[in-house]
Amino acid sequence: xxxxxxxxxxxxxxxxxxxxxxEEGILEHGELRFHTANAPNGLGFVSLNSICDMFxxxxxxxxxxxxxxxxxYRPFTAxxxxxxxxxxxxxxxxxxxxxxxxxxxxxxxRLKDTxxxxxxxxxxxxxxxxxxxxxxxxxxxELDFHRDALARAVALHEGMExxxxxxxxxxxxRMREEHAAKVQEIREAFSGLRKTVRNMExxxxxxxxxTPEQLGQLKATVxxxxxxxxxxxxxxxxxxxxxxDIFNRAGVSRSEHIRQEFLPDILLYLDDQIxxxxxxxxxxxxxxxx
Numbered sequence: 001x002x003x004x005x006x007x008x009x010x011x012x013x014x015x016x017x018x019x020x021x022x023e024e025g026i027l028e029h030g031e032l033r034f035h036t037a038n039a040p041n042g043l044g045f046v047s048l049n050s051i052c053d054m055f056x057x058x059x060x061x062x063x064x065x066x067x068x069x070x071x072x073y074r075p076f077t078a079x080x081x082x083x084x085x086x087x088x089x090x091x092x093x094x095x096x097x098x099x100x101x102x103x104x105x106x107x108x109x110r111l112k113d114t115x116x117x118x119x120x121x122x123x124x125x126x127x128x129x130x131x132x133x134x135x136x137x138x139x140x141x142e143l144d145f146h147r148d149a150l151a152r153a154v155a156l157h158e159g160m161e162x163x164x165x166x167x168x169x170x171x172x173x174r175m176r177e178e179h180a181a182k183v184q185e186i187r188e189a190f191s192g193l194r195k196t197v198r199n200m201e202x203x204x205x206x207x208x209x210x211t212p213e214q215l216g217q218l219k220a221t222v223x224x225x226x227x228x229x230x231x232x233x234x235x236x237x238x239x240x241x242x243x244x245d246i247f248n249r250a251g252v253s254r255s256e257h258i259r260q261e262f263l264p265d266i267l268l269y270l271d272d273q274i275x276x277x278x279x280x281x282x283x284x285x286x287x288x289x290x
Contacts, residue, residue, distance in 0.1 A: 017079075018079045018080065018081050018090050019039055019040070019078050019079065019080045019081070020040075020080075020081050021037035021038055021039060021040075021045075021080055021081070021082065022038050022039070022040055023037065023038040024036065024037045024038075024082060024083055025037070025038075027046070030122075031054075031119060032054050032119065032123065033050065033054065034046050034047070034050045034051065034054065035047035035049070035050040035082060035084075035091075036096070037080050037082055037093065039078070039080070043095060043096075044095070044096035044097075045078060045080060045093035045094065045095055045096060046093060046094055046095075046096055046099055047082060047091050047092075047093055048062060048063070048091075048092045048093060048094050049091065049092070051094065051099065051103075054116070054119060054123075055103070055106070055111070055113070055116040055117075055119055055120040055123070056111055056112070056113025056115070056116025056117070057106065057111075057116070059092075063092060065105070066102075073094075073098065073102065076094060076095040076097075076098035076102075077092065077093065077094055077095070078093050078095070079091070079092060079093070080093045100123075100124060103120060103123070103124060104124060106120065108120065108121060208259065208260045209256060209257065209258065209259060209260065210255070210256070210258050210259075210260060210263060211260075214260065214263055215255060215256070217263075217267070218246075218255065218258075218263065218266065218267070219255075221267055221270045221271070221274075222239070222242050222243070222246075222270065224274060225238070225242060225270050225273050225274050225277075226238040226239050226242060228274060228277040228278070229242075229277070232277045232280065233277070242270075243255075245269070246258075246266055246269075246270075249262065249265065249266055249269065250262045250266065
């Protein structure tokens with residue numbers, strides 16, 4: 001089996017063997033000239049540099065392209081020791097039957113070399129047949145079958161990559177939206193919590209509770225108001241109503257929970273009620289004298 005090649009020669013390690021071809025040759029077709037080689041296992045390869053020379057492509061860019069799509073193209077690549085003008089050199093090669101599929105991924109619109117672009121366009125129309133005849137790969141019908149299968153595999157691979165990218169983007173966007181919604185929910189919850197805490201602190205915060213002396217003062221004032229309400233207004237059970245008003249003002253349910261800071265306001269409220277009753281009594285006395 002031909003060992004897959006690394007992305008470029010600079011990344012070459014001992015794990016990737018350099019293949020010594022059984023035979024080298026030049027494939028000529030019209031204006032095209034490709035440096036070819038037969039591997040010991042019978043597979044045919046084409047020098048990537050010769051491919052790039054014929055079609056005006058950048059060899060480094062094409063090697064990087066293979067690297068970006070190595071999940072598909074790497075099994076079709078190899079490093080081979082070929083005879084060049086500079087002598088024996090390790091050359092990056094592409095398997096012959098993969099060359100047409102590889103070249104279909106080249107964007108003709110981006111090619112600046114006009115002649116190279118036209119040569120590439122024409123080559124793609126007949127490449128499989130030419131390579132098959134040169135390497136005795138297969139009969140035309142079988143070759144067409146493999147060509148179509150390979151084209152479908154590439155299209156499926158690229159389509160899966162596109163769908164995967166879309167799925168990842170969609171998932172990320174959904175996570176961002178959910179995160180933003182959750183953050184907003186937390187902000188709203190904390191906003192409500194802060195209001196609740198402020199209300200709680202207003203009534204049950206760490207302020208000092210009434211001392212026994214203050215509780216006695218409060219009780220005496222309540223008793224006085226209750227007695228006046230019974231005497232002047234005829235209220236049978238005034239205590240309950242008085243304490244309901246006091247607890248509402250202090251935000252508590254028991255006298256022992258009232259904070260000292262609320263006592264002056266409560267006492268003032270009770271004194272006002274007492275003064276109203278006394279004033280009413282005084283006005284009635286004055287009216288009788290008249």
